[in-house]
Amino acid sequence: MEILQIVGLGLIAAILIIIVKQQRPELVIQLSIAAGVIIFILILEKISGVFSVIEELTRRADINRLYLSTILKIIGTAYIGEFGAQICRDAGESAVAAKIELAAKILVIILAMPIIVALLESIIRLIP
Amino acid sequence: MELVFKIAGIGIITAVLHSILKQFGKEELAHLTTLAGVAVCLLMVIQLLANLFEMVRTIFQLH
Numbered sequence: 218m219e220i221l222q223i224v225g226l227g228l229i230a231a232i233l234i235i236i237v238k239q240q241r242p243e244l245v246i247q248l249s250i251a252a253g254v255i256i257f258i259l260i261l262e263k264i265s266g267v268f269s270v271i272e273e274l275t276r277r278a279d280i281n282r283l284y285l286s287t288i289l290k291i292i293g294t295a296y297i298g299e300f301g302a303q304i305c306r307d308a309g310e311s312a313v314a315a316k317i318e319l320a321a322k323i324l325v326i327i328l329a330m331p332i333i334v335a336l337l338e339s340i341i342r343l344i345p
Numbered sequence: 346m347e348l349v350f351k352i353a354g355i356g357i358i359t360a361v362l363h364s365i366l367k368q369f370g371k372e373e374l375a376h377l378t379t380l381a382g383v384a385v386c387l388l389m390v391i392q393l394l395a396n397l398f399e400m401v402r403t404i405f406q407l408h
Contacts, residue, residue, distance in 0.1 A: 229349065230349050233349060233350070236356075237352075237357065237360075240363075241359060244352060244355065244356040244382065244383065247352055247387065248349060248352050248353060248356075250393075251352055251389075255349070258396070268404065289404075289405045290406060293406075293407050294405075296401065296405075
């Protein structure tokens with residue numbers, strides 16, 4: 218019952234944030250970062266199990282390993298960017314959050330570039 | 346998990362220290378305690394964040 222652990226952690230963090238917020242608003246952001254990171258670390262082990270299954274399926278289906286690793290990299294970049302942007306937005310800095318999101322999108326496009334090029338090349342090969 | 350309690354405890358302790366030092370008329374010391382609390386929490390949170398980034402980098406194969 219991992220979900221009970223996670224929900225309990227979230228509720229305790231929320232209550233502590235409300236207590237601390239009245240006196241020390243500058244510590245609230247760090248509390249929320251800590252709670253978010255701990256929840257993600259709890260869930261990361263499960264994600265790695267799922268990924269190992271997907272990797273096994275890719276190996277069996279004989280799909281090029283490049284595609285899977287690109288997708289994993291894109292998911293990781295998107296997650297980290299989203300994490301930072303949400304924390305900045307929580308702190309009331311939507312402008313910084315928007316810039317983080319823009320940077321994450323650009324990095325995702327750069328990661329996807331080899332696949333786009335491969336797709337275009339195969340389309341060109343199909344055209345006589 | 347302990348980290349959340351640690352940060353909340355530091356917040357409460359610095360709040361109490363702030364009000365006590367304010368009563369004694371030492372405004373600048375009160376602000377210094379606040380700064381010290383924030384710095385200590387930041388050190389702990391940054392270590393946790395580095396841990397998270399390292400885990401994400403290994404699992405999502407970001408190099």
